Amino acid sequence: MSTPSAVLSRLHLRLEGPYWRWGYLLPCGLPLAQVLGRAVFTGLLVLYWLWALLVWRLPRPFDRRLLWVFATLLTAFALGIPAALDPLRGIREWLKFAAEASVWLFAYAAIERVPGGLERLVRTLGLAAIAMLGVLYGKLLWQLPSPDFSPTRMLQEDGLAFLTPFALYTLLCTGGRAGRWGAALFLGAAGYYILLAQGRAALVGLAAAVFIFAWLAEGWRARTALAVTVVLFAAAVMTQGDVLLRGAASRDTLSGATDQLSAGRTVIWRQALASPPRQRFVGVGLGNTALYERILTVDRGPERPPIVVKHLHNFVLDCWYETGLIGVGAMFLWLGVFFARGVLGWRVATPGGRAAAGTLLAGSFAIIAAGLFSFSYLSKPFAVYLPLFLGALAARGPDR
Incomplete structure (x- = not known):
């Protein structure tokens, strides 16, 4: 009769090769799975997590400082949970974040072990981005005839901002005129979808992605890349200025204009800063900001009901309010160490590896830029995709 250890050993051998x-x-399929539905996304993530856990081995050599930084982040995030209004919610959010963000470790191990793994990862993400854009436009054609169609509620533009560099990399790698035209077509289609969705945070993220990609992946001069990005961004604002500005120019005061332009984000930011968490070092606990409606309520005047949002729409403020000064400090330490490692890897990489690393940096900076105006530090872009990109960047790999 086989022992449990023998069964696990045989299972490990059978799963290791395909993995x-x-x-x-x-x-790489998670962004597309997210568009298809929460159940598809969760199922794919659980499958990947369990499979990776079964075959994972500590890479040799392994920079244990990365593991200590991640452990410090998780510890800092847990400190405010015991005193939270809803500790169970905090525990659930902490476990979810720890499981999702641990993908960096699996990505790191894969890139360290698999020859050409970095380029394969980036190209596969590019194919997923192209497929996702096709699905998004397919859903748009299905949604348009509906009398209840609302682009701001129904369109899913967030992923396009940080996935566009991967699609551009994949298309440009095909070479020739077809690759260049394909990249231009994808960029135009992604930008148009974001404008249609009125996703201003996604537009900022896309601008950051294009700039970093042109500079670090394609080797353009920084000034040229910045100039092209500014021209494209200005053209987008000019074509959809009324929609993007949302009547900000009609306001009499600067604060009123910024409140209108930000759709009330600056209102909740001021309210959060005016009413900081009582436990300033550890915060109110993960996921507990939603329980403080007084800082999340946007008053729209006597003629319209107020809006209550779920978080602060800024990953730094969200992290500060829920995890305190210790948590936000640990987050900046984590980001700083991994970004520094990624930039160092980009500098010493081969030409092919430098283009792939530059693409990962472009996607990472797009998430950071968009997160300053949109999603929380517990959201999928920040908790799943950013650790995935940074983990791949942190690895040296057999080719680098």
């Missing part, structure tokens, strides 16, 4: 051939690329 290192293609299984480590499963998270």
Whole structure:
């Protein structure tokens, strides 16, 4: 009779080969799975997590400082949970974040082990981005005839901002005129979808992605890349200025204009800063900001009901309010160490590896830029995709 250890050993041997051939690329399908539905996304993420856990081995050599920084982040995030209004919610959010963000470790191990793994990961993410854009436009054609169609509620533009560099990389790698035209077509289609969705945070993220991609992945001069990005961004604002500005020019005061332009985000930011958490060092606990409606309520005047949002729409303020000064400090430490490692890897990489690393940096900076105006530090872009990109960047790999 087989012992449990023998069964696990045989299972490990059967799963190990396929995982290192293609299984480590499963998270590339997560953005597309997210568009298809929460159940599809969760199922794919759980499959990847369990498979990676079964075959994972500590890479040799391994920079344990990265693991200590991540452990420090998780510890700091847990400090405010015991005193939270809803500790169970805090525990659930902490476990969810820890499981999702641990994908960096699996990505790191794969890139360290698999020859050409970095380029394969980036190209597969590019194919997923192209497929996702096709699905988004397919859903748009299905949604348009509906009398209840609302672009701001129904369109899912957030992922396009940080996935566009991967699609551009994949298309440009095909070479020739077809690759360049394909990249231009994708960029135009992604930008138009974001404008249609009125996703101003996504537009900022897309601008950051285009700038970093042109500079670090394509080797343009920083000034040229910045100039092209500014021209494209200005053209987008000019074509959809009324929609994007949302009547901010009609306000009499600067604060009124910024409140209108930000759709009330600056209102909740001021309210949060005016009413900081009582436990300033550890915060109110993960996921507990939603229980403080007084800082999340946007008053729209006597003629319209107030709006109550779920978080502060700024990943730094969200992290500060829920995890305190210790938590936000640990987050900046984590980001700083991993970004520094990624930039160093980009500098010493081969030409092919430098283009792939530059693409990952472009996607990472797009998430940071959009997160300053949109999603929380517990959202999927920040908790799943950013650790995935940074983990791949942190690895040295057999080719780098």
